[in-house]
Amino acid sequence: MKGIDLWRGAVLAATVLGTSALLAGGHDGDGDRRLPPVTNAAWQAECSSCHEPYHPGLLPARSWRTLMGDLGHHFGDNAALDPVTRDDIARFLVANAADVNGNRRSAKIAASIPASTAPLRITETGYVRAKHDEIRADVWRRPAVGSRANCAACHRTAGEGDFSERNVAIPKAGPTAVAAGRR
Amino acid sequence: MRSRLLFAAGLSVVIGGIVGTGVALAATPQQLLVDYSVLAKREAPAFAGFSVARGADLYGQPRMRADGVKASCSGCHTADPKAAGRSRANKDIAPLAPAANPRRFTDAVQVEKWFARNCPDVLERACTAQEKGDFITYLLSVK
Numbered sequence: 001m002k003g004i005d006l007w008r009g010a011v012l013a014a015t016v017l018g019t020s021a022l023l024a025g026g027h028d029g030d031g032d033r034r035l036p037p038v039t040n041a042a043w044q045a046e047c048s049s050c051h052e053p054y055h056p057g058l059l060p061a062r063s064w065r066t067l068m069g070d071l072g073h074h075f076g077d078n079a080a081l082d083p084v085t086r087d088d089i090a091r092f093l094v095a096n097a098a099d100v101n102g103n104r105r106s107a108k109i110a111a112s113i114p115a116s117t118a119p120l121r122i123t124e125t126g127y128v129r130a131k132h133d134e135i136r137a138d139v140w141r142r143p144a145v146g147s148r149a150n151c152a153a154c155h156r157t158a159g160e161g162d163f164s165e166r167n168v169a170i171p172k173a174g175p176t177a178v179a180a181g182r183r
Numbered sequence: 184m185r186s187r188l189l190f191a192a193g194l195s196v197v198i199g200g201i202v203g204t205g206v207a208l209a210a211t212p213q214q215l216l217v218d219y220s221v222l223a224k225r226e227a228p229a230f231a232g233f234s235v236a237r238g239a240d241l242y243g244q245p246r247m248r249a250d251g252v253k254a255s256c257s258g259c260h261t262a263d264p265k266a267a268g269r270s271r272a273n274k275d276i277a278p279l280a281p282a283a284n285p286r287r288f289t290d291a292v293q294v295e296k297w298f299a300r301n302c303p304d305v306l307e308r309a310c311t312a313q314e315k316g317d318f319i320t321y322l323l324s325v326k
Binding site: 150 | 252270271272273274296299300301303304
């Protein structure tokens, strides 16, 4: 079952990527901004029990090392893992990190962070902060958004590593309708 | 006699060393309760069974942590264990009560992982086997 799902996912990802590469070549040339497809079973299973699994290309390797070194204190939650799973995920994150993967958008994120710092929140990197400077505080607090941790609330294609502005749809403020839509 | 849970902990290290991830140890909630009762007796010889009421208290009672944060199981899992909860990062959590979600309490490794995270998170200490058994007993009683 799992194998088939992974295979189907891989085929789908390859198709989507192939198509987007063609489209990108045709008009706007930012196909390389899409973060490269990555997969790791433990990353997918463990990280997504509490939040969307953040693409490793959104933070530099030193940030991932720091973060994975203290999962017992993970943004106010205890997210401790057994050492084998933790190390598996940490290796995957570091191997595909923003300062490692060669992707254009990742490189911009990496370049926006002073070498002396290792931010743990993606939204605290200079690049991501600057990209969101027009978003008012109350928009982040809308029920369907909740917090800055919820990329996919607006970046509907975040799961495919696509953070392009044309795929952004900010949920409206109406609390009940939006909350019901997400459940 | 070794309990299944101690066995499970050892087994997860062994299997984990081979396959890395995806460790699972199939069980039923009832089997887990038997295992926790063995551990509870070892922790306290006066152990006299699990209690729905104590489990309900553990689930629902908010507690002020030393850092001033009010924490409870129901804070994320909602007051109704048959309902979907919401993580602090705003992601849906599948219902905890087996009546609403039959996959709950069917994998000893998963169960121990979440107790090991969430007991320190809410109680600022590990849960006893008595508390774990009370908790599962309460959730099984929710129909």
